Amino acid sequence: MLSGMTEEDAAGRPYHHGNLRRALLTAAATAIEDSGPAGLSLRDLARRAGVSHAAPAHHFGDKAGLLTAFATEGFEMLADTLARVGEESGGSLLELGVGYVMFAVRHRAHFEVMFRPELFHRDDAGLTAAQQRTRAALRAGVAGLPAAPVGPAAAHSELAAWSIAHGFATLWLGRALRTDQIGDDPEAAARLVLSRLFAPLG
Amino acid sequence: MLSGMTEEDAAGRPYHHGNLRRALLTAAATAIEDSGPAGLSLRDLARRAGVSHAAPAHHFGDKAGLLTAFATEGFEMLADTLARVGEESGGSLLELGVGYVMFAVRHRAHFEVMFRPELFHRDDAGLTAAQQRTRAALRAGVAGLPAAPVGPAAAHSELAAWSIAHGFATLWLGRALRTDQIGDDPEAAARLVLSRLFAPLG
DNA sequence: GTCGGGAACTTGTCACTATCAAGATTGCCT
DNA sequence: AGGCAATCTTGATAGTGACAAGTTCCCGAC
Numbered sequence: 001m002l003s004g005m006t007e008e009d010a011a012g013r014p015y016h017h018g019n020l021r022r023a024l025l026t027a028a029a030t031a032i033e034d035s036g037p038a039g040l041s042l043r044d045l046a047r048r049a050g051v052s053h054a055a056p057a058h059h060f061g062d063k064a065g066l067l068t069a070f071a072t073e074g075f076e077m078l079a080d081t082l083a084r085v086g087e088e089s090g091g092s093l094l095e096l097g098v099g100y101v102m103f104a105v106r107h108r109a110h111f112e113v114m115f116r117p118e119l120f121h122r123d124d125a126g127l128t129a130a131q132q133r134t135r136a137a138l139r140a141g142v143a144g145l146p147a148a149p150v151g152p153a154a155a156h157s158e159l160a161a162w163s164i165a166h167g168f169a170t171l172w173l174g175r176a177l178r179t180d181q182i183g184d185d186p187e188a189a190a191r192l193v194l195s196r197l198f199a200p201l202g
Numbered sequence: 203m204l205s206g207m208t209e210e211d212a213a214g215r216p217y218h219h220g221n222l223r224r225a226l227l228t229a230a231a232t233a234i235e236d237s238g239p240a241g242l243s244l245r246d247l248a249r250r251a252g253v254s255h256a257a258p259a260h261h262f263g264d265k266a267g268l269l270t271a272f273a274t275e276g277f278e279m280l281a282d283t284l285a286r287v288g289e290e291s292g293g294s295l296l297e298l299g300v301g302y303v304m305f306a307v308r309h310r311a312h313f314e315v316m317f318r319p320e321l322f323h324r325d326d327a328g329l330t331a332a333q334q335r336t337r338a339a340l341r342a343g344v345a346g347l348p349a350a351p352v353g354p355a356a357a358h359s360e361l362a363a364w365s366i367a368h369g370f371a372t373l374w375l376g377r378a379l380r381t382d383q384i385g386d387d388p389e390a391a392a393r394l395v396l397s398r399l400f401a402p403l404g
Numbered sequence: 405g406t407c408g409g410g411a412a413c414t415t416g417t418c419a420c421t422a423t424c425a426a427g428a429t430t431g432c433c434t
Numbered sequence: 435a436g437g438c439a440a441t442c443t444t445g446a447t448a449g450t451g452a453c454a455a456g457t458t459c460c461c462g463a464c
Binding site: 035036037038039115116117118119122155156157159160162163164165166167168169170171174175176177181182192193194196197 | 237238239240241317318319320321324357358359361362364365366367368369370371372373376377378379383384394395396398399
């Protein structure tokens with residue numbers, strides 16, 4: 001068998017079969033992009049990774065466990081993205097919204113799972129931690145505004161900003177937006193639409 | 203057997219088994235509210251309706267066909283709701299947004315299917331007609347504003363209004379909003395958040 | 405009235421899936 | 435070297451969507 005080291009072996013911990021956990025999560029992303037989270041099959045992931053049909057369950061417990069890990073990964077990526085955008089743009093709320101939308105477009109599979117709590121274990125510790133990191137990044141965006149609201153108004157503004165970015169992203173992914181009215185570039189489209197309402201805020 | 207007429211028989215066309223098509227759609231709503239669209243099972247619907255496991259396929263072709271009919275029903279209900287709200291409120295865009303959110307809360311099952319095109323047959327004629335009816339109701343809300351935008355700006359405002367209402371509804375259903383910051387009444391919460399951004403528009 | 409024709413539904417089957425139980429392999433630590 | 439635990443496999447069960455072929459029943463034409 002040559003007991004071969006496969007792929008990305010140096011970074012992770014080399015197990016029996018390289019880093020199966022990572023390989024499964026990566027395979028899940030492309031599988032979900034193709035058929036959506038509903039069509040995801042643990043056995044299909046196992047086939048893609050070249051392992052037996054029951055191997056995934058060992059790492060994640062069950063299907064919901066795998067999607068919990070997948071959603072957690074997504075929230076961490078989103079928190080990183082928002083933090084980076086907030087830094088690079090000097091705290092522009094519009095750019096934060098555009099970054100949110102672009103994350104959804106670029107990581108569709110993750111985004112679609114992240115906000116579907118019936119698919120994963122909602123009370124997982126790692127998951128809730130990653131969710132709070134994302135929430136904090138959003139809150140920072142509103143807090144950094146020139147005329148930042150305080151008290152309950154701050155929460156409302158935060159939710160309003162989150163809602164419009166999230167809604168645009170969701171509608172775009174669901175192909176609900178006609179491309180003949182808004183074009184086919186999500187970044188330009190998001191900037192046009194979000195600026196309608198972000199602008200008065202900052 | 204008494205060849206009994208069952209339930210709502212006078213309204214529809216009395217078939218073999220009453221109105222199975224309607225019964226299946228109704229059962230689907232409660233099933234989806236319990237387990238989400240992914241957990242929906244045609245065989246479970248058949249059991250609830252007291253028919254054999256293959257009966258649903260006869261009416262809807264396949265699972266996607268049933269969800270196509272379900273989504274169509276949802277778009278028609280939403281279009282009706284928005285038209286009624288627009289009338290009753292004298293064309294308030296804020297009320298239209300609140301109505302949108304409340305539709306999502308009150309008809310969660312329909313709403314969750316409507317914007318998940320991978321679940322149904324996207325090119326169904328009845329479906330696209332109902333979708334356009336909904337879009338028209340939204341457009342009318344923006345067009346009725348005191349300082350209604352024209353040209354491309356109208357489309358952007360329409361999409362902005364749609365986005366924030368849709369985003370708030372989605373986040374609320376996904377339990378992403380903390381109830382300790384915004385309360386647990388969706389109508390009041392929606393009014394607070396949407397007014398943040400609808401207000402400057404009208 | 406009866407008698408086809410067709411719609412509504414049933415029965416049976418196949419391939420696929422998630423989940424569980426129990427065994428086999430392999431790296432690692434003492 | 436020996437043992438141990440984690441990784442992975444094999445096997446089996448119950449449930450699912452889809453398909454094919456049969457059965458029941460209404461309804462309109464003759």
